[in-house]
Amino acid sequence: MAQPHLTPEVLVPRLGEYLVQRGRVRAEDLKKALAHQHKKQDKTQSGLLGETLLELGLIDRPTLDQAITEQIIQLRNALEDANRYLERRVQERTAELQLALRKLSELNQMKNNFVANISHELRTPLTHVKGYVEILVTDSLGALNEEQKNALQVSQRAITQLEGLIDNLILFSQAARGEMTLHMAPVNLHNVAANIINYSNPKALDRKITLHVEIKPNLPAVKADEEKITWVILQLMDNAIKFTPAGGRVSLTILREADSLVSVSVTDTGIGIPKDRLHELFEPFHQLDGSSTRRYGGTGLGLALVRQILDAHGSVIDVRSEEGKGSTFKFTLLAARRAS
Ligand SMILES: Nc1ncnc2c1ncn2[C@@H]1O[C@H](COP(=O)(O)OP(=O)(O)OP(=O)(O)O)[C@@H](O)[C@H]1O
Ligand SMILES: [Mg+2]
Structure with missing residues (x-):
């Protein structure tokens, strides 16, 4: 025209x-x-x-x-x-x-369905592999020598890693399809912190990083999905440990912010994040080091899911970071009931 x-x-x-x-x-x-x-x-x-x-x-x-x-x-x-x-x-x-x-949302739906289907399909054979490796490693099919046992233990660690990845993919596809369900209940953050320390300690030790935990006594219970919030803090700890060079320090701090708010923050003395790239962190499958020779493992799903889970809790994550100095990731949760 x-x-x-x-x-x-x-x-x-x-x-x-x-x-x-x-x-x-x-x-x-x-x-x-x-x-x-x-x-x-x-x-x-x-x-x-x-x-x-x-x-x-x-x-x-x-x-x-x-x-x-x-x-x-x-x-x-x-x-x-x-x-x-x-x-x-x-x-x-x-x-x-x-x-x-319309075309884009159809494609997006196809991608989400694909991710959901493929992750379920991956889980079944992996369960078999895991089961058989377990039978083998416990000498149930005959005695093994040390070398054979070591090899199977390496396989077990790889299986655990794969399981974690598949769980993340399933969680991601659920969230993307709006199917993430939360089981909200009063959560005792002292118990959560104890679980996290148990899990993160060996990793920190392995990477020669000092783990520091500060959790105030008599914190009120918070309103949350315990499993998912534990997962969120674990992801933040995982990143903090992964992106901090040996000799560094990672701290988990849980404090009462106000009468009805509890804050959780994870601080590291690691590589930090450039200011102009902070907004990229929460993009699914996005990693700041996108090179093929990247030094750090992972799929770039962790923080995307952290944000979705916190969003479902009505919370937001705040990031402060200085390149070469370290980063702090912080969010708050509502107390289950007002403190007396
Ligand atoms: N504490 C941190 N210090 C420096 N960079 C970070 C930190 N946390 C996250 N990042 C950057 O943000 C990117 C995305 O983090 P995210 O947790 O989503 O993915 P990932 O850790 O690379 O992979 P995954 O969590 O799926 O194993 C990371 O690849 C890294 O570049
Ligand atoms: Mg991560």
């Missing part, structure tokens, strides 16, 4: 030319009036062409008014045309965008 040429000349045609075109003024008379107008302008007097033509008796008032009215009508018509044209374009573009959006 051709766009009307909305040049200023079209919108506001010059009065003199218009009068000549319409035969209301002769071309020579226009020239005369323009010359006169020019002279008047030199003397810094008002130099409107219409007034000059009237002054020189080259046009009468009704004809001039008629010409100006015609020009105003033309201008209004041109504006109405332009408006109609713009409305049509907006409608066309909206329809195109709606179609693209």
